[in-house]
Amino acid sequence: DAGVTQSPTHLIKTRGQQVTLRCSPKSGHDTVSWYQQALGQGPQFIFQYYEEEERQRGNFPDRFSGHQFPNYSSELNVNALLLGDSALYLCAAGPRDEQYFGPGTRLTVT
Amino acid sequence: DQQVKQNSPSLSVQEGRISILNCDYTNSMFDYFLWYKKYPAEGPTFLISISSIKDKNEDGRFTVFLNKSAKHLSLHIVPSQPGDSAVYFCAASGATSYDKVIFGPGTSLSVIP
Numbered sequence: 001d002a003g004v005t006q007s008p009t010h011l012i013k014t015r016g017q018q019v020t021l022r023c024s025p026k027s028g029h030d031t032v033s034w035y036q037q038a039l040g041q042g043p044q045f046i047f048q049y050y051e052e053e054e055r056q057r058g059n060f061p062d063r064f065s066g067h068q069f070p071n072y073s074s075e076l077n078v079n080a081l082l083l084g085d086s087a088l089y090l091c092a093a094g095p096r097d098e099q100y101f102g103p104g105t106r107l108t109v110t
Numbered sequence: 111d112q113q114v115k116q117n118s119p120s121l122s123v124q125e126g127r128i129s130i131l132n133c134d135y136t137n138s139m140f141d142y143f144l145w146y147k148k149y150p151a152e153g154p155t156f157l158i159s160i161s162s163i164k165d166k167n168e169d170g171r172f173t174v175f176l177n178k179s180a181k182h183l184s185l186h187i188v189p190s191q192p193g194d195s196a197v198y199f200c201a202a203s204g205a206t207s208y209d210k211v212i213f214g215p216g217t218s219l220s221v222i223p
């Protein structure tokens with residue numbers, strides 16, 4: 001158990017609002033990836049951070065942005081929320097071969 | 111355009127029998143493949159992986175087979191146990207360890223006691 005924590009656990013927002021989700025990889029992994037998992041689908045890659053820089057990005061609009069701090073923790077920001085942004089947001093610490101996922105943040109947009 | 115496909119949304123197997131979960135991919139640039147297991151209210155956990163230079167990888171009750179020419183892989187669980195009941199995701203990635211990981215939609219496995 002690499003102890004990846006995410007906060008908050010659940011969140012309800014209104015269309016047009018902005019949200020910030022947080023991830024802390026206790027193990028100290030320097031790579032953090034964010035995924036969006038809609039109901040009945042697999043996780044979809046949003047972006048990956050390494051040493052505070054965005055290294056890879058999936059097919060998500062610029063409304064989705066992120067940040068990684070010197071202690072490797074990370075934030076996912078979503079602006080101008082849409083109903084379709086309702087999903088489970090997962091954070092994963094570590095490289096591809098050794099990725100540890102947190103339990104996720106359930107975002108509901110009304 | 112789904113690059114990783116798992117065409118069986120669900121699978122039901124008797125305890126002690128073999129579970130076979132299938133996965134197909136379309137991108138020939140994929141070089142590394144992984145299987146993850148997910149229980150409700152938890153994040154996915156890594157199960158087993160295979161590189162494209164191999165056609166089989168085994169870890170205890172779990173074996174993954176890769177057929178590159180058919181762009182197909184499968185996960186075998188023998189013998190299946192009730193604790194194996196979960197959603198299984200097939201995932202694929204490029205050649206380097208920092209390449210993004212592309213997940214399939216998942217197969218929900220139920221192992222019946």
